[in-house]
Amino acid sequence: MSEYELDARRLLCPMPVIKTQNKVKELAVGDILSVICTDPGVLSDIPAWARINGHELVGSYENDTEITITIRVGS
Amino acid sequence: MLAVRVLQEQGIEVEGINFYTGFCVEGHTHAIRNHDKDKQKRNNALWAAEQLGIKLHIVDVIEEYKDVLLNPKHGYGANMNPCLDCKIFMVNKAVEWVKDNHKDGFDFIITGEVIGQRPMSQRKQTMPIVAKESGADDILLRPLCAKNLPETRPELEGWVDRDKLYDFSGRNRKPQMALAEQFGFTDYASPAGGCCFLTDKNYSDKLVDLWKGRGSREYEMDDIMLLKVGRHLRPKPEFKLIIARDAGESKFLEGYRKQFVTIQVVSHNGPLTIVDGDICSDDFELAAGIVARYGQGRDAEQVEVQISESGKELQTIMIKPLPSEKVLEEWHV
Numbered sequence: 116m117s118e119y120e121l122d123a124r125r126l127l128c129p130m131p132v133i134k135t136q137n138k139v140k141e142l143a144v145g146d147i148l149s150v151i152c153t154d155p156g157v158l159s160d161i162p163a164w165a166r167i168n169g170h171e172l173v174g175s176y177e178n179d180t181e182i183t184i185t186i187r188v189g190s
Numbered sequence: 191m192l193a194v195r196v197l198q199e200q201g202i203e204v205e206g207i208n209f210y211t212g213f214c215v216e217g218h219t220h221a222i223r224n225h226d227k228d229k230q231k232r233n234n235a236l237w238a239a240e241q242l243g244i245k246l247h248i249v250d251v252i253e254e255y256k257d258v259l260l261n262p263k264h265g266y267g268a269n270m271n272p273c274l275d276c277k278i279f280m281v282n283k284a285v286e287w288v289k290d291n292h293k294d295g296f297d298f299i300i301t302g303e304v305i306g307q308r309p310m311s312q313r314k315q316t317m318p319i320v321a322k323e324s325g326a327d328d329i330l331l332r333p334l335c336a337k338n339l340p341e342t343r344p345e346l347e348g349w350v351d352r353d354k355l356y357d358f359s360g361r362n363r364k365p366q367m368a369l370a371e372q373f374g375f376t377d378y379a380s381p382a383g384g385c386c387f388l389t390d391k392n393y394s395d396k397l398v399d400l401w402k403g404r405g406s407r408e409y410e411m412d413d414i415m416l417l418k419v420g421r422h423l424r425p426k427p428e429f430k431l432i433i434a435r436d437a438g439e440s441k442f443l444e445g446y447r448k449q450f451v452t453i454q455v456v457s458h459n460g461p462l463t464i465v466d467g468d469i470c471s472d473d474f475e476l477a478a479g480i481v482a483r484y485g486q487g488r489d490a491e492q493v494e495v496q497i498s499e500s501g502k503e504l505q506t507i508m509i510k511p512l513p514s515e516k517v518l519e520e521w522h523v
Binding site: 124125133136159160164166168 | 445
């Protein structure tokens, strides 16, 4: 299991979702990916994308300027 | 959603493809603004896929889409919307997807089109054009109006029962709403369409102005994003001001500080402004005066304005905000 970080700052949805989707294709089952974003829309979109594609939402963290969403790659 | 569920009712497995052109209207774009903060933030394609229990593949077609927008074989609609070429392009991309993912057993493509529902791409005359020019030919099925169209391969092969498809037509959406109710859909996205900024007159005007200002129809993703944000004023042909309309937009424009000259009133609350184009120092006072007009110091005798350019020393000037009558109507894009 490896951990990765993806920079999706300044991108508006669905670009953070597309970048997440494309990055996950390169990863192995069980890998952890943290996506750093600025569009609050990711709070609903990345978890929704993860649910319908069989990945697990590990958590989300939000500060004044950025949102970090962490997922575990499913099979 | 209806077209997918009609097929699911026949036991057919469906997956969704959503193409992102950069011009898609999404709640998130509006959610940048403060007054839209309470609006539900969701990507409708993802939301619909989840309701339907299907996988969704979101495909970035921003680069390829430029040719569709710049050179539409079938022309534009009322604004800069190349709807027919757009539909042909997207169905073609779906055909490519079916070929590339043949191992997963995709056999045909469906769309939710209804004859006569849209004035450009969904007419009886244009539906065969989409099928032919996209390369989909007889593997393109429109479940909601299939009975008004010639039989397609999925019907002829018996993969789909034509008797259980529909014959909807026209702009009246009552039959679709009744079917939605029958399927138990209480919420659905964009019932009247309009999911593309290119159909919007204000947006199209800004796009044409951008091209005119640059003397070129080239564009990048940031350009088309910035057309969705702020108040756009072009006081001189060489540059345009993009003035945030509230704190949400100011925050969004902060991300562009390194790419653009920015102007901000610092003695009073006011919007962050970015300068798109080439501004010379002789025009700083004009630009600062306009920007000051949109801040809380608009009635002050003088306000302090900072002009920032990446890699250069910060400039501060004192300026009297331009009175409203001096902000010319023709500057507004």
